[in-house]
Amino acid sequence: MIHQKGIPMKSVDESKLREIFGDNNVKTDPSDLYAFGSDSSVHHAMPWAVVRPDTTGQVQKLMAYANDALIPVIPRGGGSGMCGQTVPIHGGIILDMKRMNRILEINLPDVYCRVEPGVVDDDLNLALKPHGMFYPPTPASSRIATIGGEIANNASGVRSVKYGATRDAVLGMKVVMPNGDLVTLGAHTRVEASGYQLHKLMVGSEGTLGIVVEATLNFVPIPEYRCMGIANFDHLSHAGGAIGAIMASGAIPSMLELVDSVAIKAVNKTMNLGLKEVAASLIFEADGMVKEAVDYEINKMKEICTKHHGSDIKTSYDPKERAKIFMGRKKLFPALSKYDDSLSSTSLADDMAVPYSKMAEMAGKIHEVAKKNNIIMTAYGHCGSGCMHTKILMDTNREDQWASAKKAITEIYEYVRSVNGTTSAEHGIGLSKAESFKVEKADSLKLLQTIKQALDPNNILNPGKLMQAPEDWVTATGLRYAVHN
Amino acid sequence: METKEKTRFKHLEKWESTLSACIRCGYCFEHCPMFKYTGWESDAPRAKIITAFGLLSGELEPTKMAADKIFNCFYCKRCEAACSSGVTLTEVFTDAKKDLVEMGLKGPGTTSVTYMNCARCLVCVKACPHEARFHGEDGIETDPVKCQACGICVEVCPAGAAKIENNFGTGREDLITESSRFLSTHTSAKAIVFACNWSYFPDLQASRLPESETHDKDYEIYVNMCAGRLESQLLMAPFLNKAWGVLVAACPEDECQHKNGNTRAKKMIQGMQSTLERVNIDPARLQVVEIPAGDKTLFQAEIDTFIDRLNSMGPIR
Ligand code: SF4
Ligand code: SF4
Ligand code: SF4
Numbered sequence: 001m002i003h004q005k006g007i008p009m010k011s012v013d014e015s016k017l018r019e020i021f022g023d024n025n026v027k028t029d030p031s032d033l034y035a036f037g038s039d040s041s042v043h044h045a046m047p048w049a050v051v052r053p054d055t056t057g058q059v060q061k062l063m064a065y066a067n068d069a070l071i072p073v074i075p076r077g078g079g080s081g082m083c084g085q086t087v088p089i090h091g092g093i094i095l096d097m098k099r100m101n102r103i104l105e106i107n108l109p110d111v112y113c114r115v116e117p118g119v120v121d122d123d124l125n126l127a128l129k130p131h132g133m134f135y136p137p138t139p140a141s142s143r144i145a146t147i148g149g150e151i152a153n154n155a156s157g158v159r160s161v162k163y164g165a166t167r168d169a170v171l172g173m174k175v176v177m178p179n180g181d182l183v184t185l186g187a188h189t190r191v192e193a194s195g196y197q198l199h200k201l202m203v204g205s206e207g208t209l210g211i212v213v214e215a216t217l218n219f220v221p222i223p224e225y226r227c228m229g230i231a232n233f234d235h236l237s238h239a240g241g242a243i244g245a246i247m248a249s250g251a252i253p254s255m256l257e258l259v260d261s262v263a264i265k266a267v268n269k270t271m272n273l274g275l276k277e278v279a280a281s282l283i284f285e286a287d288g289m290v291k292e293a294v295d296y297e298i299n300k301m302k303e304i305c306t307k308h309h310g311s312d313i314k315t316s317y318d319p320k321e322r323a324k325i326f327m328g329r330k331k332l333f334p335a336l337s338k339y340d341d342s343l344s345s346t347s348l349a350d351d352m353a354v355p356y357s358k359m360a361e362m363a364g365k366i367h368e369v370a371k372k373n374n375i376i377m378t379a380y381g382h383c384g385s386g387c388m389h390t391k392i393l394m395d396t397n398r399e400d401q402w403a404s405a406k407k408a409i410t411e412i413y414e415y416v417r418s419v420n421g422t423t424s425a426e427h428g429i430g431l432s433k434a435e436s437f438k439v440e441k442a443d444s445l446k447l448l449q450t451i452k453q454a455l456d457p458n459n460i461l462n463p464g465k466l467m468q469a470p471e472d473w474v475t476a477t478g479l480r481y482a483v484h485n
Numbered sequence: 486m487e488t489k490e491k492t493r494f495k496h497l498e499k500w501e502s503t504l505s506a507c508i509r510c511g512y513c514f515e516h517c518p519m520f521k522y523t524g525w526e527s528d529a530p531r532a533k534i535i536t537a538f539g540l541l542s543g544e545l546e547p548t549k550m551a552a553d554k555i556f557n558c559f560y561c562k563r564c565e566a567a568c569s570s571g572v573t574l575t576e577v578f579t580d581a582k583k584d585l586v587e588m589g590l591k592g593p594g595t596t597s598v599t600y601m602n603c604a605r606c607l608v609c610v611k612a613c614p615h616e617a618r619f620h621g622e623d624g625i626e627t628d629p630v631k632c633q634a635c636g637i638c639v640e641v642c643p644a645g646a647a648k649i650e651n652n653f654g655t656g657r658e659d660l661i662t663e664s665s666r667f668l669s670t671h672t673s674a675k676a677i678v679f680a681c682n683w684s685y686f687p688d689l690q691a692s693r694l695p696e697s698e699t700h701d702k703d704y705e706i707y708v709n710m711c712a713g714r715l716e717s718q719l720l721m722a723p724f725l726n727k728a729w730g731v732l733v734a735a736c737p738e739d740e741c742q743h744k745n746g747n748t749r750a751k752k753m754i755q756g757m758q759s760t761l762e763r764v765n766i767d768p769a770r771l772q773v774v775e776i777p778a779g780d781k782t783l784f785q786a787e788i789d790t791f792i793d794r795l796n797s798m799g800p801i802r
Contacts, residue, residue: 027527031551034539035532040509052524079526080511099524101692123692143567143690144511337506337570344505345570396505480535481505482542 012048012071012093020061025052025099036076036094040141042346042396043084043431043477047074050094056174056182056213059095063211064180066093066460073178074462075207077117077149080141082347083430085153085206089464089477097148100213103127112171112188113219117148117212124217133219136163139426148212153428154204161384162254162287165426167203169218175202175210178456188216201451206428207462209455223287225294226254228322229302231310232278236260239280240360242308243383246284247356251300255285256384260363263332263378270338271331276312280363282383283329285322332380336391343376343393344481348432348473349409353386354421362388365415373408375401387425396481402474410435431476434469441467493588494541496580504538507531507572513564515690518682518708519557522653524691528557530564530574537581552585556594557651559710560633561682562742566779582630595651596632597639599625603646609638614713614744618647635743636714660707661722667705668726675795676704676730676788677723681712683742684734684776684784703792704732712736712773713746717757720771729795730770734784737775747775766801769794 017026027033027050037046048071053059066073072092079086088094101118108131115124121142124135139145139157149155151173156165163169172186186192186199202210233239239258246256259281267273275281282305286297298315305313316322323330336345354362363379366388370377376393392408394401413423413436423429423436438445448467452459459468470476513530514520520529536554539545555578564574585591597618603625610618610625617631618638625647627638636655638647652659664677688706709715712735723731733754735747751773758768774787 027525029548029550030545031536031548031554032525032527034545034551035527035535035554038509038535040511050527078511078514079531096526098526098691103692103694103698105695106698119692120690123689126689127692127694127698141510141512144514333508333510333569334571337508337572341502344502345508347508397501478544480509480538482501482538 013065013069014049016065017049017051017062017093020058020065021051021053025054026050036096037087038480039079039081039084039086040347041082041084041087041430041432042348042479042481043087044480045087045089045477046091047088047094048091050096052096052099054099056176059176059211059213060180060182062093062095063176063178067179067458070458070460072460072463075148075152075211077146077152078120078141078144080145081149081153081430082350082427083424083432084477085428085430085462085465087431087477089431089469095211098146101146104214106131110188111218112216114214114216115147116214117146117151119147121145121147121150128219129222132222134222135169135217135219136160137166137169147215147217151203151212151215152205152207156385156426158255158257158382161256161382162252163220167200170199170203170215171218172216173199173202173212174214175212177210178458178461182213186216190218204428206430206465208452208465209461211461221289223254224289225291225317226285226287226322227294227298227315227317228255228283228285228325229298229313229315230325231282231284231305232276232312233280233282233308233310234278235309236279236360236364238309239282240357240363242282242305242310243359244356245304245308246301247384249300249304251297252286253284253297253301253384254287255283256382257283257329258359258363258379258381258383259283259329259332260367260379262367262376263380264328266335266339266378267328267331270335273328273331275328280360281328282310283325329380332378336378336393339376339393342395344396345391345393346396346405348392348405349412350390351425351427352388352413352416352421352423353425354388354416354419356383356386358419358421359383359386359388362415362419362421366390366412369408369411373404375404375408377408385425397484399483402479402483406474413439429466429469431465431469432473434466435471435473438467438471493547494581494584496583497537497541497577500537500577500580501541503572503577504534504541506570507534508570509535510569512567512569513574515567516563518559518561518563518655518710519653521691527554533558533578534572534574537577540581547585547588547590549590552590552592553594555581555585556592556596556629557653558634559595559655559682561710563682579630586630592629593627593650594629595634595649595653596629597627597634597636597647597649599627600646600648602644604644606643608641608643609647612637612641614746633743635711635746637711637743637746637749640714640716655708655710657716657719660709660719664705664707664723665726668723668728671700671702673701673703674705675728676732676792677728678704678706678732678734678788679709679715679720680706680734680784681736681746682708682710683736683778684780704788711741711743711746712750713741713743715750715753717753720754720757724766724801727800729798729800730772730791732788732791733773734776734787735773737777740777767798770798770801
């Protein structure tokens with residue numbers, strides 16, 4: 001539904017855009033704009049134009065023009081954001097960065113690479129592979145996610161428990177500021193203590209502070225050995241105990257994933273995988289250059305799982321066996337989509353983080369709240385980094401289901417905050433998570449707004465997101481579903 | 486929050502829940518030849534699903550531009566193979582096309598058309614694997630709903646009257662130009678690989694590598710919608726540009742999505758191999774290999790073997 005809440009469409013000077021970008025890199029037809037009004041979230045809103053820069057100079061020119069004409073600019077990478085970060089809630093120009101996709105330098109002696117923001121994560125890894133290296137933050141959407149988008153959202157993924165999130169991998173960057181100025185932030189060195197480290201501020205700023213036009217990233221060697229294991233648990237609390245114990249034991253898993261009973265049932269129902277329907281499974285992995293070291297880590301995790309009543313424990317170095325172990329987790333998305341024809345799998349409240357000791361309790365809480373509100377929710381997550389993912393299965397065509405989902409989400413976030421958790425671990429805030437974000441960060445909202453005001457005084461860079469987003473995400477934009485009364 | 490004018494799309498209507506089930510993850514971008522060529526997200530499969538939703542819900546006007554989003558598709562189903570949620574995209578597109586045609590919006594997009602110089606020989610009608618070509622009121626016509634843009638009619642038409650106007654880089658001329666450019670700009674260049682779109686790209690999606698990583702590249706892969714569409718002029722072109730060899734990837738016997746594109750290609754290549762032999766060029770420099778859809782490991786292995794063989798043969802003297 002497009003209801004842009006009476007925001008008048010300001011006139012974009014199309015000829016100006018064509019002059020800057022060339023005819024082939026400007027789109028204004030509704031059929032293009034409509035597609036660019038969506039990302040991987042539930043939101044939709046129409047932009048006024050889409051432009052595709054090839055050079056930093058073009059980005060600078062656009063910002064100078066937009067800043068002057070007070071037109072919102074929304075930078076966009078792969079459009080795989082899950083909370084509406086790139087949905088143009090106040091209209092404006094979508095700055096599609098996918099054409100600035102050059103890998104500029106792979107510097108092996110100094111262990112960094114320089115890339116443009118439109119480089120796809122998987123592509124960067126494909127380029128690093130022949131050198132025996134990889135870029136580790138990699139989210140699940142790495143096949144379309146761009147480095148620019150990952151920086152904007154401080155993306156992370158299954159391996160972040162060992163290798164860290166995007167913020168840990170970014171050494172420096174070049175950024176076009178809202179007035180068109182180009183600044184160089186950070187350095188090309190592993191450590192830096194020269195001042196404010198503003199490049200780290202840009203990471204996770206969701207396109208509201210500046211436009212990254214080049215990034216210098218750290219990479220690491222591909223481990224020689226990888227071993228994966230799985231353990232089943234009859235009680236969520238037992239799995240929870242194992243998670244906490246593993247993380248506190250000094251073992252360094254390269255992956256530690258929880259899959260709950262709802263997820264296992266969904267995979268069995270639609271994919272016929274015949275997984276044992278237990279309360280929870282833990283998938284764990286260790287990697288490294290020395291087999292004995294990997295053995296040591298894996299055995300430690302196995303022992304801890306056994307001690308916490310884990311059963312059916314299996315581990316393997318064999319790639320095929322590893323793929324089998326991971327199959328249930330891998331097939332989760334399609335399984336949820338096919339779970340029931342009348343239900344859609346939506347990304348809402350989908351990536352909160354809580355302390356390790358609360359992971360299992362959190363999963364239980366999710367089930368309880370879902371049941372109470374008549375929706376289906378699964379809990380699965382990168383428990384090694386404290387991140388819990390969920391999907392909500394609901395009839396997206398029914399208005400009352402949206403009300404239920406909203407209620408459930410509010411309750412879940414109340415719990416998250418009550419145990420010192422945080423609203424988003426991986427996907428960012430955008431529009432969908434603003435409600436909880438604003439409560440969680442209540443005492444620093446003014447500070448955030450002051451920073452935004454200082455860097456973007458005309459509020460033209462991705463306005464209406466984070467602390468500026470409307471409280472009620474259901475009505476913040478049109479929803480991308482056909483909702484009937 | 487109500488929708489308008491939904492009934493105009495009565496074929497598309499049955500896909501309403503599928504359009505909601507698409508989680509909009511965008512995994513289907515990967516290797517969509519439309520997206521690879523234009524680089525516009527609004528041409529990628531996810532955008533086509535969004536367009537279908539917009540049309541069905543009445544949020545998007547059924548204009549020529551919107552219709553083209555749906556008609557521009559090679560039916561290669563790479564998107565379906567990559568989809569995280571089991572969405573059968575091309576079935577959705579086909580039903581959307583039915584509705585659009587009923588509204589007078591007939592593409593052509595990537596579907597084939599017939600030019601005035603058609604000799605009405607009916608060769609294309611016989612060759613079309615999807616029964617999309619027929620003798621109609623205006624001579625030889627294409628059913629834009631049935632046409633899957635394989636390009637076989639373009640290849641068989643003796644008059645050059647069957648055409649796909651919107652090729653998106655897959656036409657003969659595009660491929661000749663691009664492959665010559667690669668051969669003339671890379672001193673290390675040895676081979677051109679023409680891959681049926683059903684094989685796999687063991688390659689970058691969109692990103693560009695620095696010079697230092699690509700200057701010693703010895704082959705380049707070009708995608709064709711169906712091996713049945715390859716013809717001798719195209720396959721000979723690289724040899725004229727000093728290539729050491731040409732490799733063609735086609736689907737295995739009985740697995741061709743366009744009925745017999747692979748056997749057609751094999752026959753043609755056999756013929757060309759004898760021609761090469763007659764002019765004293767080792768016929769092994771032109772090879773066809775069978776790659777099941779999506780088997781990127783096998784595809785890479787076949788390429789490596791071919792390059793090894795070329796290395797032992799050296800350049801054509
Ligand atoms: S069928 Fe092929 S061309 Fe059509 S949208 Fe899917 S991937 Fe793209
Ligand atoms: S991969 Fe499937 S679910 Fe994801 S956007 Fe494409 S069609 Fe939708
Ligand atoms: S031969 Fe292929 S391109 Fe030609 S009409 Fe038939 S399906 Fe379409």
